[in-house]
Amino acid sequence: MLPDPLPLTRRVVTGHDGEGRSIIEHDGQSPALLTVEGRPGFRNHNIWRTLGADASAEAADTILDHRGVLPPPGGTVLRVIDFPPRPADLAERRRQAASSLETLFADAVHLSASEHPGMHRTRTVDYAIVLHGEITAILDAAETDLRAGDILIQRGTNHAWENQTNAMARVAFILVDAS
Template sequence: MTTNGMPAIRRVVTADDAQGRSFIAEDGPSPAVRLVAERPGYRVTNLWRTTGPDAGVDAPDSISEHQGVSPPKGGTVLRIIDFPPEPGDPRELERMLHATFGAMYRDARHTPRPGEHPGMHRTDTVDYAIVLEGEVVAIMDQQETALRCGDVLIQRGTNHAWANRSGRPARVAFVLVDARTPG
């Protein structure tokens, strides 16, 4: 399945057999792909999660049960997001992002102030964002910076938004780690 010209993500999962020998246990698309009808081209592929600090390497796959943006308490989530280019109309962008947060990310603190990018939000996570394809802009309260293929941003529970102003699709891998924020 392609979305906005971006191919589906292939997920390969390994395991050990009863004799302790490794093998490919699963090879194919993730069972946890989410789309937002009001935001064509936006695709979230959740690939894996750990459910807490004591999760074993042989813990069962529970990614299909995952809801929202944040990982389980003490856990992690691996996801890849395909970002379509932002529309030129600010009201259309606001409508699309409101639909995205309303449909998928209700657990994020999505409270943009007047004049801010409508995607501003905050989570109690440390996020490793790795640009795989294209270009996105990381927006903070006071600054922004363009990230290109191979760039990595470490997002530490701060208020932020993502913008694709490039006119082409972009793909970013995210590893979210549950964390405490000060205060």
């Protein structure tokens, strides 16, 4: 049985009114909340993206147009992912990992089935910030447990994420294109 889901992520976006004063343009749930039918409890909240290295403070909100895991060329993407506890059964774990990778992250390089089922690689520098719970970062030759407040810098390496606890975990990811 899955633990209760975490509250939805609140996204607050600022901007300017017609007179140039700072205002709140959006305050509420991200319009780009994605789930995976084959992985109960897994939620991907796409929050914001920039379209290039010269990000504009006046750029429109284009997060609804975002597809896949990778940021736009030269750009960034901010997402928050809720990770349910891993299934105890290895076959089910593989099925759920494959389902989420195929459904949401088809543009990542997926590694052999002999590796961890969620193992993938992106040409990005990622800032992974644990917001709630605990998550294990799995690499080719190492793994480390991360807790709320910990930050991992992922630099284009093979990696996977696994919640090895009985509670939900939430991680914010900022992906910066490094191609």
